[in-house]
Amino acid sequence: MDDAANMVTVTLPDGAARTYPAGVTAATVARDISASLAKAAVAAKIDGALTDLSRPIAADARLAILTSKDAEALELIRHDCAHIMARAVQEIWPETKVTIGPVVENGWYYDFDREEPFTDADFAQIEAKMRQIIAARDPVRTEIWPRDKAIAHYRAANEPFKVELVEAIPEDQAIRMYWHGPWQDLCRGPHLAHTGQVPPDAFKLMRVAGAYWRGDSRNKQLQRIYGVAFRTRAELEAHLKMLEEAAKRDHRRIGREMRLFHLQEEAPGMVFWHPDGWAIYRVLEDYMRRRLSARGYREIRTPQVVDRKLWEASGHWEKYRENMFITEIDETSEAGGHANEKRTNALKPMNCPCHVQIYNQGLKSYRDLPLRLAEFGSCHRYESSGSMHGLMRVRGFTQDDAHIFCTEDQIGAETAAFIDLLGTVYRDLGFESFDIKFSTRPEVRAGSDETWDKAEAALEAAVKGVTSDYEIDPGEGAFYGPKLDFKLTDAIGREWQCGTLQADFVLPERLGAEYVAEDGSKKRPVMLHRAILGSFERFIGILIENCAGRFPLWLAPRQVVVATIVSDADAYAAEVVAGLRALGLRAEADLRNEKINYKVREHSDAHVPVILALGRQEVEARSVSVRRLGAQGQQTMSLDAALAALAADATPPDLRPTGETR
Numbered sequence: 001m002d003d004a005a006n007m008v009t010v011t012l013p014d015g016a017a018r019t020y021p022a023g024v025t026a027a028t029v030a031r032d033i034s035a036s037l038a039k040a041a042v043a044a045k046i047d048g049a050l051t052d053l054s055r056p057i058a059a060d061a062r063l064a065i066l067t068s069k070d071a072e073a074l075e076l077i078r079h080d081c082a083h084i085m086a087r088a089v090q091e092i093w094p095e096t097k098v099t100i101g102p103v104v105e106n107g108w109y110y111d112f113d114r115e116e117p118f119t120d121a122d123f124a125q126i127e128a129k130m131r132q133i134i135a136a137r138d139p140v141r142t143e144i145w146p147r148d149k150a151i152a153h154y155r156a157a158n159e160p161f162k163v164e165l166v167e168a169i170p171e172d173q174a175i176r177m178y179w180h181g182p183w184q185d186l187c188r189g190p191h192l193a194h195t196g197q198v199p200p201d202a203f204k205l206m207r208v209a210g211a212y213w214r215g216d217s218r219n220k221q222l223q224r225i226y227g228v229a230f231r232t233r234a235e236l237e238a239h240l241k242m243l244e245e246a247a248k249r250d251h252r253r254i255g256r257e258m259r260l261f262h263l264q265e266e267a268p269g270m271v272f273w274h275p276d277g278w279a280i281y282r283v284l285e286d287y288m289r290r291r292l293s294a295r296g297y298r299e300i301r302t303p304q305v306v307d308r309k310l311w312e313a314s315g316h317w318e319k320y321r322e323n324m325f326i327t328e329i330d331e332t333s334e335a336g337g338h339a340n341e342k343r344t345n346a347l348k349p350m351n352c353p354c355h356v357q358i359y360n361q362g363l364k365s366y367r368d369l370p371l372r373l374a375e376f377g378s379c380h381r382y383e384s385s386g387s388m389h390g391l392m393r394v395r396g397f398t399q400d401d402a403h404i405f406c407t408e409d410q411i412g413a414e415t416a417a418f419i420d421l422l423g424t425v426y427r428d429l430g431f432e433s434f435d436i437k438f439s440t441r442p443e444v445r446a447g448s449d450e451t452w453d454k455a456e457a458a459l460e461a462a463v464k465g466v467t468s469d470y471e472i473d474p475g476e477g478a479f480y481g482p483k484l485d486f487k488l489t490d491a492i493g494r495e496w497q498c499g500t501l502q503a504d505f506v507l508p509e510r511l512g513a514e515y516v517a518e519d520g521s522k523k524r525p526v527m528l529h530r531a532i533l534g535s536f537e538r539f540i541g542i543l544i545e546n547c548a549g550r551f552p553l554w555l556a557p558r559q560v561v562v563a564t565i566v567s568d569a570d571a572y573a574a575e576v577v578a579g580l581r582a583l584g585l586r587a588e589a590d591l592r593n594e595k596i597n598y599k600v601r602e603h604s605d606a607h608v609p610v611i612l613a614l615g616r617q618e619v620e621a622r623s624v625s626v627r628r629l630g631a632q633g634q635q636t637m638s639l640d641a642a643l644a645a646l647a648a649d650a651t652p653p654d655l656r657p658t659g660e661t662r
């Protein structure tokens with residue numbers, strides 16, 4: 001073998017190339033570059049794949065040395081925390097058996113099998129032990145083991161779950177072990193170079209929960225300890241602060257306190273809207289309806305229970321059936337009244353196939369396009385009971401759905417108009433900024449490259465028209481077309497993906513949609529699936545948490561309470577309430593024989609934006625004393641002036657005189 005065959009060339013991100021004997025590690029290269037880099041290095045990327053610093057480089061490769069400043073380092077910190085926590089737990093309670101411990105959002109968890117329950121009170125002890133392990137700067141090592149050796153090892157160590165895990169690894173996959181100091185775990189890696197690279201003051205154990213082995217309720221129940229980790233203490237503190245804020249704003253609690261909605265066991269994931277919650281829903285729906293109508297959308301309504309034949313034709317029966325609610329009925333003949341045909345229907349999980357049915361009625365010409373069909377479409381999707389969460393994740397929901405049938409040439413203009421509408425709606429609803437993600441063609445896809453070229457270019461040009469700051473997610477488009485996702489940021493910095501626009505070349509084909517082009521030939525329209533809110537249910541959940549229940553006046557379920565100070569004001573209060581209601585305001589009277597301060601406190605706690613207090617003075621002067629939520633003091637105004645001011649303030653944003661913002 002000549003020397004060249006034993007050498008590898010590593011190319012660094014700045015383009016510099018270095019030659020080493022094959023098997024060189026990223027750690028050696030880092031040391032070669034500088035002592036400070038060697039010290040700061042936490043992991044490497046070899047040809048784009050995240051890996052350990054100690055992994056040998058066998059062939060020519062692109063190499064990047066990562067330090068704690070790189071985003072990927074955070075994933076590793078969280079992953080190393082999982083191992084370090086498991087080691088800490090086994091050092092404190094050696095009888096504990098270990099299972100799995102993946103990285104999750106903001107942190108990690110690890111599932112343990114132990115007779116005694118873990119409690120929050122154990123966390124301080126585990127955290128202290130973890131800090132000891134971190135302070136020891138124990139090296140992290142890795143080895144590939146033969147299957148038999150791994151199984152024998154775990155049998156001897158009395159770790160039955162690990163034995164099962166090893167046995168489940170496919171024959172063609174390596175069995176890799178990691179050591180954090182003396183403590184060993186089965187793991188694909190990668191990991192940091194030593195335990196001291198985990199910041200000792202930026203992690204925290206959060207809670208313990210039950211979890212079945214392999215997620216199967218027939219298996220043993222384990223104890224899952226969750227932790228969060230960040231790169232700095234400040235980031236951890238910001239996260240904990242955010243959680244505290246989020247708990248205060250929890251829409252389930254506020255929904256209960258404001259009596260907006262409830263959920264119950266008999267209809268899991270389906271919302272019982274109470275009068276005040278439904279008031280918000282209707283105001284939002286009316287607002288959306290006006291915004292859509294002004295932009296040339298036509299509203300439609302399609303059936304909720306639809307024969308499986310349509311779902312078979314659309315492809316949902318094959319691809320989406322597990323998430324569909326199915327009903328079977330015996331269709332009776334008109335004459336006899338006895339069953340003669342069993343029909344299988346599904347509750348629609350989405351509206352698209354039904355919209356194509358409306359499009360397909362009557363011959364369409366290029367002159368009919370773009371055709372924008374909107375529906376506040378009531379959909380049902382089966383979600384596992386564990387994944388449901390208040391209004392945020394439900395089984396029955398209403399999309400602000402619309403489908404734009406257009407020519408390929410119209411995709412750009414329609415996308416631009418959609419983004420403009422979406423931005424307007426988000427701003428009106430109190431969200432100043434949103435992020436856009438553009439997902440391009442996946443490997444497996446329908447449609448010609450030419451069509452994809454055109455659609456991707458049109459979507460991207462439309463995005464560039466509003467911002468240069470967008471994220472590209474290569475290969476993450478749907479198989480039927482490229483898509484845009486829109487994420488808004490709420491008052492406490494959380495991101496929510498709500499809006500979407502997806503170009504679709506496939507469904508029009510499957511369901512036979514066509515139009516007569518200018519040259520007389522028949523062509524397929526492109527379908528743009530698009531939503532702004534996503535679903536009303538989830539969006540109202542987001543709205544509640546964004547404003548912590550303190551809705552802007554136009555959206556507030558109870559806008560004005562007219563509270564009397566003396567019973568002599570009762571008749572006048574009724575007149576004021578009637579005047580407010582005549583102007584379309586949601587107003588009610590509080591005539592109870594209670595102190596005015598008590599009434600004010602109670603309605604303020606219920607987030608009523610405006611309280612009008614009426615005493616003898618107000619009766620005589622035909623005035624009102626106005627208290628606004630969150631403002632100090634009160635303002636006395638004539639009744640007429642107050643009615644006019646409140647009516648103006650309560651006007652939905654789209655109905656206000658142009659240029660006026662509130």
Ligand SMILES: [Zn+2]
Pocket residue numbers: 079083185186187188189
């Ligand atoms: Zn691991």
Ligand SMILES: [Zn+2]
Pocket residue numbers: 350351352403529530
């Ligand atoms: Zn659709």
